[in-house]
Amino acid sequence: MELTNENVLGKLIAQFGEENIVDAYNPDGIMTFTTNRENIIALIQYLYDDKDLQVQFLTTMAGIHFPDHKGRELCMMYQLHSLRHNFRLRIKVFVPAEDPVLPTLTNIYATANWMEREAYDFYGFIFTGHPNLIRILNIEEMEYHPMLKQYPLEDQTREDKIDTYFGR
Amino acid sequence: MATDNKTADTDQLQEFRDNRDLKLQDKKNENLTTLNLGPTHPATHGIFQNILQMDGEVIMDAVPTIGYIHRAFEKIAERRPFYQITPLTDRMNYCSSPINNMGYHMTVEKLLGIEIPKRAQYIRVIMMELARISDHLICNSILGVDSGAFTGFLYVMQEREHIYDIYEEVCGARLTTNMGRIGGMERDLSPKALHLIGEFLKRFPKVWAEFEKMLTRNRIFIDRTVGVGAISAERALNYGFTGPNLRATGVDYDVRVMNPYSSYQDFEFEIPVGEKGDTYDRFLVRNEEVWQSLKIIEQAYKNLPEGSYHADAPHYYLPPKQEVYTSMEALIYHFKIVMGEIDAPKGEVYHSVEGGNGELGFYLISDGGRTPYRLHFRRPCFIYYQAYTEMIKGGQLADAILTLSSLNVIAGELDA
Amino acid sequence: MTLAERMYLPAIAQGLGITIKHFFKKKATINYPEETRQRSDIWRGLHVLKRDENGAERCTACGLCAVACPAEAITMTAGERKKGEEHLYREEKYAVTYEVNMLRCIFCGLCEEACPKAAIFLQDDKIAPARYERDEFIYGKDRLVEPLKTTETK
Amino acid sequence: MDSVLLIYKGIYILAIFGISLLIATYSTYFERKIAAFIQDRVGPNRAGPMGLLQPLADAGKLFFKEEFIPAKANKTLFILGPGIAMLVAAMSSAVIPFGDTLIIGETSFDLIAIDVNIGILYIFGVVSLGVYGLMIGGWASNNKFSLLGAIRAASQNISYELAMGLSLIAVLMLSGSLSLKVIAEQQAGFNWNIWYQPLGFLIFLICAFAETNRTPFDLPESEAELIGGYHTEYSSMKLGMYLFAEYINIFVVSAVMATLYFGAYNFPFMENLRNAFDDPVLGNNVVTIIGVAVMFAKIFAFIFFFMWVRWTLPRFRYDQLMKLGWNILIPLSILNILLTGGGILLYEYFTK
């Protein structure tokens, strides 16, 4: 089977049902679709195991915060890669900000461990089943998740800055 | 191109690993010493911590801690106009800043849909390969330093100075280059720069051959590195390894070949692969990659096409200075671009380049504003360091240090 | 490993040969304070605020450099040129104060690129020196503006 | 022993001690210069002309640096450690013949501090004590890196002492004496032991590297792994003493190697030179003085070699070092003893 975005999408929809694979589009040639947290692990496991696809490489995971999307503020993006077929795909899962719980991917990809910790650190995602979900980059005492849009970037202790001319 | 996972030695390795794990479990109950490697240990080159559980000289367990130079790149990127993010990328993998710069530029160009002229692409290739050389050069010579041979390091460092000379001639800085602009380079290669590149191509092979001669077949060095910090192809892939560290395990995955960017398809080069994924293989793969990079530079240098060094994209690329001083239209564009008010389209883009250390990815979401909505960096070092614990377990303290240097974990990229 | 490599000594002898060769080589060192290394013409060194050919300051305090600065190191206040100051300032608006925090500055060159009046440049022949105090690194106009060619440095 | 000789011995011992210190001091300078030259640099050149005052600057700085005894360290032993290292290092040059006899008037002066008939054993004993300085210092610092360094130092020194001793035995079989003076005299002219004992010399050389903790055997203080090893916690002159002791040890080991294998103060055609003078006393004295110069030239050559190797080679790993010592060097030195014994028997068989 030639791996085109349509083929793979069709295959996944056939496997997981239309209600679980939504919003599919190709923003930059990489197939992107959205699923939900109930199916994400099974989906990635399926992609991993499938003989035709062999999507066995987790390129990256990134949290995104959309404060304006009510009920689905936080997004987790998984980008996978089939090295065998040089086929990339991107899966998104949206969760509400007050319930940022996702299942962990560490059982399939070892690399997900730190990526999930980073997502927890930055956005406050909770990964159920993660072996060691603690902050990774920031100090453990930090009280907020700095990448959320509502928190400021700047170091509040800086004194020598005059903001007037920066247009920010 | 298909990637054939060479699984010749994987079984053996797995067996070795299982046996070792058994041994480790036997010894778990004995008295262990805790050794704090880092955050400022001389071997860490940058700062990250490893708390080792040692049985004499043998490492039983390691707990890594990172974040000691967390600088919040991704957060800053959400507050800065597109063109101001280039200096940030400089400071990620500072051993090979041009690759980061240009990787980022290409990502934004992909978002904006700008086509870059061939000449600019070739210049980028030359610069990126020079950066790769300087990156591998540091990594491999530091491996020498950590194994006690300091001198080779200084020999190749002199060559790095010459690479810096070229950078200086191209962009005006040595390390944090801020090289290139969205839409091309900021200036054409000057005759002096071309001359320097030519000189470099002539001189460098000798120096590199000499460096190789000092270490590659030295038994002490071989003993120190063979079988040290080995990882199987399977585990490496599971850990998300890319770049030289993955190729050392035998997987010939290279972004330059798999998803060619910036005209890499025009060049003849090979992807060196190792077998066992140990420190020695990583060393050899990097050595060989330097030779391949030289080959690419030579081709690009010889076939440097004529043409413009930047894209014709007045909305995104700053107009020439002379026009700004005289023409009103150019001045308006100039103001718009500098204020960051370019009309970036909404969208999301992932672009990856083969960085000094592996697949350096940029995941960019734009909501049409003057800054990226979200810019996520796929940082290879972040991934390598995670596997470090697994790689050093059962080895000795000295092994751990060599493994670390051969992984070339760079703190700036690790912590972002 | 071949037998020769197993015996340690040939490789060691080879290494020793290389190092002794370098022992007699010409040294690459540049004695810095006495000699300086040639820098590129486009080296991004210390800032300078240029004057035009009549000796008037070119800066018009448009603020583009401050906006372009990723380190937020530039601050300025603009002022209106008064009558009789035409020989001092080229445009009607000028920078009353212009400060670059050399510690914050990352010498990326974006200010030079942003300037529409060819006023600010990063010189290739000067680099910011090390100092004892943090305050000394706020370079005001007294240290940034190019000295007049005819008169002494003010 | 008459009073003249007694006074002479006193002066001589002081002189040797001073020379050891001086050479150790300037070894640091030459180490830096040689390293620099090997690495295409120029090295220290701003302290005095050509940087010649560099060691003095280092010493001056170290003397006036704050004495620092870590809170959890064992204070007595912490101070004792560098003292032992220094003392032991300085002691060992006593039995080395730096030259033949000088004849002034009626008295002849031996250019050796103490001519004991167990010279080699003396050196061997003293060198084997050197490790106490490192061990005690490393342990007393109460720092894990120091402790690891101390442990490495101890096991390394013990292991290599064996091979060193065994390689020496072959020399002793040739000379039939333990006195360094006798061994030196036997190698008159160009009849150096190196021609008979190349393998033994090689083993001795390697062990000498290990005993002085120099690259490729500098595990106890390997910077990349243990920061400073046993002297991690030391500051000021206590550190200086450790560094000093290392260089004195290099000096002594070089002297021993020159004496045992490279004919000490002997040089080719020395008999011809001696006979070229009409006055036997003058001839003797001239040859002796040249001999002293030759001895020091040999020592400096070895010191240079030590530095040259240090700036070329990577270091071993702990287990590889042990393996090299026990599995390769000791069997080799035993083989060397057998070969030497066989050689001697053959020689006697054919000549008698």
Place this chain on the structure above:
Amino acid sequence: MSDTNKDINMAEAPEGYSGAGFFATSFEKVIGLARANSLWPLPFATSCCGIEFMATMGSTYDISRFGSERPSFSPRQADILLVMGTIAKKMGPVVKQVYEQMAEPKWVVAVGACATSGGIFDTYSVLQGIDRVVPVDVYVPGCPPRPEQILDGLMRVQDLAKNESLRRRHSPEYQALLASYNIK
């Protein structure tokens, strides 16, 4: 600038000659010279500037000319703490600890934009200049500074060392300076 920084300025000035009521004797000058020519650095290299420090150690610039090529990774043996690179808030206590472990006399050089002022990283996680945790003697600007600038900073420290009285480290001003950083 904050008030604490003002305090630093008072005590940090090279006041060796006439500072706190005593004068540098010729003996002190000799020791000062010795110290100045034997400044062993502790390269606290965290990021980019560390790479430029490598270049400074390299053959082209050769820091050994100043007698400083022996990097002392053990703080006890070091004379100058060269802080090169970003110091995050997580790292701040470590810098302070290293400084406390160093034996007197000790100098601190903040190299590069990040160590001196935070540079472009005006973020929640980065310390805006290490002079918030340890007293800094010399600031070296640049991001990263050229090796020349690092050498420049080193020579500044040499000037400090040459003119410093042996007793400065016991003077009340110095104790007050340390106390202002909660050291000792």
Place this chain on the structure above:
Amino acid sequence: MTESLFFFFASLTLLCAVMVVVSKNPVYSVIFLILTFFSISAHYILLNAQFLAAVNIIVYAGAIMVLFLFVLMFINTGKNVESTLKKNVLAKIAGTVAGGLLFTIVVAALKDVTLGHPDPATFNSQVGMVENLGKVLFTKYMLPFQLVAVLFLVSMVGAVMIGKREAGEQNF
């Protein structure tokens, strides 16, 4: 002069030996033990037995005690191990009994000792020198010497066997 030196070294030996027992810190004990060996070697030198003196230092002070120290360093000596021992009544009784027995033996052994005075006519002051010692060992005491060598070899092999044996592995 020799006599005063002898008394000096003898008292030093005794003092150090007592300190070995008295010292609370085992590392100090080892260091005093080394000093004891040194003063014993000094006695050998006084007896003109230079070879014995040197070998005593090389073997005992240079190798064996290094190993002692080596082992002690691994054991955490921070905790005072013997403090629990001291409080034990049984240990006290055992110590007293053992000490008493030792004392009795010493007294018994020294009771009949007569101080030997070498005959100046036949006494060879060089008997302790290396060459003479070697000659005696390889002629008069050839058999015992070789037997001792075999004994050493056996013990060495044994040590290697013990050292190499791993759990659950049968080497014998």
